[in-house]
Amino acid sequence: MKRFWVAIVAVFGVLLTACGRGSTGSTPEAKTLTVFAAASLTESFTELGKKFETDNPGVTVKFNFGASSDLAQQIVNGGPADLFAAASPATMKTVTDKALGDGTPVDFVTNELQIVTAPGNPKGIKTFADLANPAIKVVVCAPQVPCGAAELAVEKATGVDIKPVSEEPDVKSTLGKVTTGNADAGLVYVTDVLAANKAKPTVDGVSFPEAKQALNKYPIVVIKNAPQADLARKFLELVRSEAGKKVLQAAGFVVT
Amino acid sequence: MNRPAVLARRARDRHQISVGLPTLIWLPAAIGFALIVLPVAGLGLKTDWPRLPELIFSESALDALRLSMITSSISTVLCILFGGPIAVILARSRIGGLRLLRALVLLPLVLPPVVGGLALLFLLGRTGLVGRGIETAFGFTIPFTTAAVVLAQTFVAMPFLVVSLEGALRTAGQRYEAVAATLGASPMHAFRRVTVPLVLPGLASGAVLAFARCIGEFGATIAFAGSLQGTTRTLPLLVYLEREADVDAAVALSLLLVVVAVVVIAVARPRFVEGQT
Structure with a gap:
């Protein structure tokens, strides 16, 4: 057992000196x-x-x-x-x-928020307030990330209380839950909706005026x-x- | 347990000549150990210790910890119930195509967990093959529920249980079962009274591995179950989310995750593995 610890100390020592020296030999790439x-x-x-x-x-x-x-x-x-x-x-x-x-x-x-729905908007979502309908499965970004913070700001400004089925860690993840058909609607950016429809139409985007209150x-x-x-x-x-x-x-x- | 066998082994161990390890083995072992331990120790260095209690006893952290423990326990039981029989078939059956079966069972080990989550979504999601049927027949959907978390964890953790249990079954061999059969025991009786007690340590260590994998599971869960406090947001999901806004909180929660993992592995494993249940 003793030898094991000696070897560990040796390895740690080598690692530390290696860290100390840093990367001095890097030559700047040409432009x-x-x-x-x-x-x-x-x-x-x-x-x-x-x-x-x-x-x-x-x-x-x-x-x-x-x-x-x-x-x-x-x-x-x-x-x-x-x-x-x-x-x-x-x-x-x-x-x-x-x-x-x-x-x-x-x-x-x-960048501003937009409601994203399945193609053709089967649930007929027209306004931000429609998202408070408990029959509609809504995904949003978590408040820790910018799209979630913006969504929360809109909720506060409008007094609409959305009960999401999931608070995703990033905006693409939110979009994914809608494009795969597992959520009825999501709140993402206008740019995400455009990007999602670039190759072929995969989602519908619904703009709402309150989005202007939480521009990113x-x-x-x-x-x-x-x-x-x-x-x-x-x-x-x-x-x-x-x-x-x-x-x-x-x-x-x-x-x- | 078959006590005479254990006693015999211990007696044998006592009389064994102690064979030294080749010196050369210590160096790579130490490098490997450093690779595993140093980054985790780095977490400790980055931790904001004064804020630690506040960060890990926050409501969201406790919710996530509770959810992680509950779902991982259920998933581990499911792994034993369904993965156990798979291991027995892989180790003992003589049906054809076992090799292919084994490769398929191991798929979740190679598959990136996010891909596994997507696969689950495409099968059991609302527009998935089976998911659509479930919705029309029973009126509920699986994604975004705690059940989805359990399914995702079971999916990624099952191979760990199967692999270690199959190994234990192969090591144990079939001698005792053969003896039981000659004494007139039915296959079920021999399985219950001989095979299962014999591989109990292997089963336990496989279960601990599976449980540990469940605790750390992230990719399949976020893809299949989503992330909502108290319902689907397990500890790793909370860590991933917190690092966006508050790195200190993320580090503190990671530390909590490490402590849970160490407790599970260090406390549960040796006791079970040595077969002193």
Whole structure:
């Protein structure tokens, strides 16, 4: 048994010294811009990335799409991002709180909630208040995630009390419960409905005026001391340009 | 239990010459141990200890813990009821196609749990093959219920029970059953009085494995059952959700999950495995 512990101590020692040395031998890749962006930006940013590569020969744009909170955690823990586009001010705050933002983040788009139903809207859902009907199985996002926080804000503003059958951990998961037919309705973003119908019509989207009371803002910021900070600023310009606006609007975002 | 056999084994153990382990074995063992333990120890370092009680005794955490314990217990019983007989057939039967059967039973081990959850959804969901029939016949649907959590857990955990029990059955061999048969015991009688007591330790360790797998189950549950406090939101689902908003809470709940797992494995396993039930 003693030998086991000696070996363990040895292994831990080696690991610790290895950690201490860190990664010194990394050579900067020739012009690769790394963008961390919220999953809902996948389609529009991929398109903008292709345009950016055409406009700037020799530059490769690499994307890391995911839940904004995960991306923020990755950046705080040393993730190699040059530019970060988050789906909520709260997740952006994780990064700026650690002084990792180069300047103040700007809100570049907003996204609003939409009711999503099965194709043809078989339950005839027309308003947000219809979702309080106990005969309708509704899925929403959990209040911990931005789409759930927005949904809760609408509930508070309207006084409508929705009893969901499930509070999903992310918006795609919410959408999935409707596209598979297991829930009658869900609350997702306009962009998710458009994305779901891109290949073939799979769901119906029902807009409701109260959604305007809980717009979700998307902030974007260049990361401080990023290896490709200049490229990141250029990409940010593209996002804010007329061409960028067009792509984002086509995906369902409201450009601010 | 067949006490004479146990006593004989112990006597044999006492007279055995102690054989040392080759020194070379310690190093890879230590690396493996470090790989398992270091990340979990890292959780402890990241924990916000002053807030820990508040975080793990919150209403949502207690609901999730209770739900996890209840569903995992039911699922483990289902694994024994249905997986046990599968293991017996795999170990003892001579029917053809056993090899294929074994491969199929092990599928949930290779399948990503989310895919397993989707598969369950496509079968038992409201628009699924069987699910649609259940809704028209009985007027209820399975997704979003606690039953869906149990089904998801049973699906992913059953192979663990089958594999360890089949191993135990093969190791035990059929000598005693053959003797029982020559003494006139019917197959059922021999199974009940000889086979089952003989593999009880294997069954218990398989059940503990299955229970542990149920406690940690996430992917199939979120895909098939959804996530609602008190109904379908088990501890791993709560951890996944909390990490979106409050990483400290997620870490604290993970620690709770680790403690539950360690208690289950460390307390239950050795006692059962050594057959001193």
